[in-house]
Amino acid sequence: MQLKVDPSVFEPEDRGEKIATLKMEHEEAVEYVREVCEKNGFGILVEFSPSEVLNKKVDADRDPYYVLGACNAEVADRALDQTMRMGGLFPCNMVIWEEEPGVQTVYHISIMKVARLLGVAPDNKEWQEIVEETGENVEAVFDELNSK
Numbered sequence: 001m002q003l004k005v006d007p008s009v010f011e012p013e014d015r016g017e018k019i020a021t022l023k024m025e026h027e028e029a030v031e032y033v034r035e036v037c038e039k040n041g042f043g044i045l046v047e048f049s050p051s052e053v054l055n056k057k058v059d060a061d062r063d064p065y066y067v068l069g070a071c072n073a074e075v076a077d078r079a080l081d082q083t084m085r086m087g088g089l090f091p092c093n094m095v096i097w098e099e100e101p102g103v104q105t106v107y108h109i110s111i112m113k114v115a116r117l118l119g120v121a122p123d124n125k126e127w128q129e130i131v132e133e134t135g136e137n138v139e140a141v142f143d144e145l146n147s148k
């Protein structure tokens with residue numbers, strides 16, 4: 001499949017990528033990320049462990065990998081006012097995987113920025129405000145994660 005856009009033209013900031021490394025066990029990291037998200041305006045709507053599912057279903061032998069589906073309900077409501085298609089990208093995910101025992105990586109990509117890059121969201125003042133607000137919330141989360 002030929003992509004219509006060269007992904008290399010986008011920098012991590014264009015996608016709103018954030019990465020943190022936590023020196024703690026996996027379960028502790030999941031709980032810590034949950035707490036930091038909730039403290040910074042994100043509720044956790046859904047959570048699951050792809051590694052547990054894959055290890056069980058297809059004997060994948062994957063290291064711990066966990067997804068926290070975070071959401072700021074007020075911002076999500078405003079996003080849906082702008083485009084109902086946004087639900088195809090909900091929720092904002094915080095992904096935690098084990099690099100090695102005692103070392104976890106936390107990863108996030110801004111669905112608000114990605115939606116704009118894909119043309120799912122409008123290019124208007126209201127959307128820019130949503131991007132800025134969610135960006136500030138995520139920045140606060142990752143500032144705290146990176147200070148641990």
